[in-house]
Amino acid sequence: MVFAKQQFFKHSFKAIGLIMLLALSSSVFALAQLAGSKSAYQYDNQQMLTPAPKGYSAFYIDHVGRHGSRYISKAKYEDIAYSVLILAEKNNQLTPAGKALITQVAAIKQLNNKHYGELTDLGRNDIALISKRMLANNPTVFKGQKIEVLSSTSSRAKQTAQIFMQAFQALYPDIEIATQPEDQQFLLRFFNYAPAYDEYKKSGLVKQALTSLEHDPKTIEISRTVGKKIFTDAFLSQLNEGISINDKSPIKTEDFVIALFQLYQELLALPSQVLVDNHLDFDDYFSVDDNAWLNTVVTAKNYLQIGPAWDANGIQIKIAAPLLWDMLTSADKAIENGHIDANLRFAHAETVSPLATLLEIEGAATVAASIFDYPNVWRADKIVPMGANIQLIFYRSEQANQPILVKVLLNEREVHLPISTVNYPYYRWDEVKQFYTDKLNKLGLMQNQNMMKMLQNLQ
16 A cells, blocks of 8 residues: 555656646647657746856857757658558557547658658747847857858758858848858768767667667557557557568567657657647557656667767767867867857757767766666757757957856756866866867877878777
C-alpha cells in the first residue's frame, strides 16, 4: 500500500511538471510533448538579460545557429507507420483508434509531400524573431558595417540565413554582406570531413548502446501497450513476431511504435493551426510515461553522436575544433579592426551541439553514468532545438586600457562557462580565449594546422 502511494505521488508530480511545461509552450498538444532535437524553438518573453557593466557596450557578435523548424527530412518513419497501418486496414484489423490514426498519418504524408526537409511556417517565423531580437537587444553592435555570413550548403540552412538577414537589410539597405565560399564548408559541416568520426558513428559501441534502449523490456512493454490501442489482438500478435512488407526487413511492434513516436515529435514543427485544421493529435496513443521513455530511446542517438556520449572530448566533439578556431580568430580580427559588426553562421544540430560541448557550456558537456541516465544530464531540447543558436557578444569599455568582455548565450539565455569570473555572465575575453586555446592544444589541435587535414587526421 505504501509503495502504491509512493508510485501515485511520483507520477502525479511528474504529470504536474509536464503540465507546467505545457503552459510555456505554443503547442496544442494536451500533454507536454518531449521531442529532443525536434523540439520547436521556445523563447520566454519574460526572461531578463543582465545589463552590461557600467561604461561597457556591445560592439561585435559571433553567432552559430541551427536552421528553423522543418518538415520531416525523410519519409522513413511515415513509410513504416503507414505501410503497417495499411496492411492492418486491408485485413480489417484496426481498432477504432487505429482507423483514426491511419487518417492522421495519411494527412501527414500529404502535408510532407514535396516539402521534405524544407522550413515550415513556424520555422521561418522563429528565425525571423531571433533575428529581430538580436537587433533590438544589441543596438550598439549593428552600425551598418560589414556582416560576414556563412551558411551550410543545405537549402534549409541557406533559407534560414536569408530570413535572418531580412531584418538587417530592412534597417541597413546598403549593408555589406559577405558570404563565405562553399569550399569552406568544413567549418560548418565538419561532421562530413572526418573519417574517424564516420567510423565512430557506425561503431559497434554506438550501435550496441542504441540497441540496448530500443530492445529494452520497457520499450517492448510500452510498444505493445500502444499497439493494443491500434490493432486487433490477432494482428498485434503477428506484429510482435515481425511482419515483412514489400520484401523488406521484418517490422516488429517496437519498430512501428518508435516510427509513430518519431512522427509525433515531428508534428511540433508545424504551426498550431495546421495541427488543428488537419485534426492531428497523437496524445491519446502515448501516456506521459510512454512519452518520456520513448523520447529517451529516440534521442539517445543525438547524445551519442553529437553530444558528450562517453567522453566530452571524444572524436564526436573534437571535430568542432576548426569552427572554434575560426571563431577565436574572427573575434580577434573584429576587436583589432573595428570594421565588422558580426559573423553569422547557419548550419545544423550536428554543428551546434558539438560546439556547445567543446565550449563546455553548462548542461552540454556532462557525461552520463550510463546510456539510460543521459536525460538527467543532457537535454537535446534545451541545447539543440530547432533554431538553436550560440551567441558570443563582445563588450568594450568607454575607458582606455580596460579588458574586452564577452557574454555567451545559448538559445538567447545567459550561460556559465568553465572559467572564473567576478561579474557573471560577463567574462574577460583574454581569459576565455586562453582557456579554449589551451584546451584545443591539449587535445593536440593547433591553430596553425590546415583545418581540412586536421579533420582528416583526427582520431
